[in-house]
Amino acid sequence: MDILSIVGLVVAAVAILGGQLLEGGTVGSLVQVAAFLIVMGGTLGAVMLQSPFPTFVHAMKLSRWVVKPPRIDTRGAINRVIGWAQVARKDGMLALEDQLPRTPAGFERNGLQMLVDGFEPDKIREAMEVEIAAWENRMRASARIWEAAGGYAPTIGILGAVLGLIHVMENLSDPAKLGTGIAVAFVATVYGVGIANLILLPIGNKLKMHIAKEVAQRELFVDGMMGIANGENPKLIEARLTGYLA
Secondary structure (H helix, E strand, O other), X not given: OOHHHHHHHHHHHHHHHHHHHXXXXXXXXXXXXXXXHHHHHHHHHHHHHHOOHHHHHHHHHHHHHHOOOOOOOHHHHXXXXXXXHHXXXXXXXXXXXHHHHHOOOOHHHHHHHHHHOOOOXXXXXXXXXXXXXXXXXXXXXHHHHHHHHHHHHHHHHHHHHHHHHHHHHHOOOOHHHHHHHHHHHXXXXXXHHHHHHHHHHHHHHHHHHHHHHHHHHHHHHHHHHHHHHOOOOHHHHHHHHHHHHO
């Protein structure tokens, strides 16, 4: 659980609402259903229009990383690679086949399988780097959904403000309706700018940070696999991979 994300959101909300109260305003004045619908609905529609359906769905699922980030155990990964290097150096590459059932399916097992099958080191590196690039592109495309939403929200907020002002101009002869129109106009802008800069853009940036960590972890495995494929001493491989801990 990423407590800092939750604390950050709470601190931002308290600061803004607290400032509103200190200025003599009320929290209720910031609650405008019409403005909320304009900003959220408009932003959602714009993002859906620009995004392929699988990417949009994946972006929604990926948002859980904000509060529950993926577990990255760099030391554990190094220990696994060193264990494989020791087995390969002692008993040969084919002995690594016994490690396959204990290796999680996916990137690690694919690399280990290529070692067992006796692929050339350059071919192993090429295949693994292609897999890393494809995975990273897919994940970053999902993170960019949140960044795009953060770009659209303020503009949609301005659109809501203009709609509110139009409502005001249409009812100049009815003072009772002027207050509502003006409130929608200004609150829509607050919603657009606030949601973009306090929620949407931070989510996109945090997702990119986690993606970068995952990529670094995978690059560690590529480095280790190359060391094993080239027959390097396990101690040398460990010394090089330890640099990833920094």
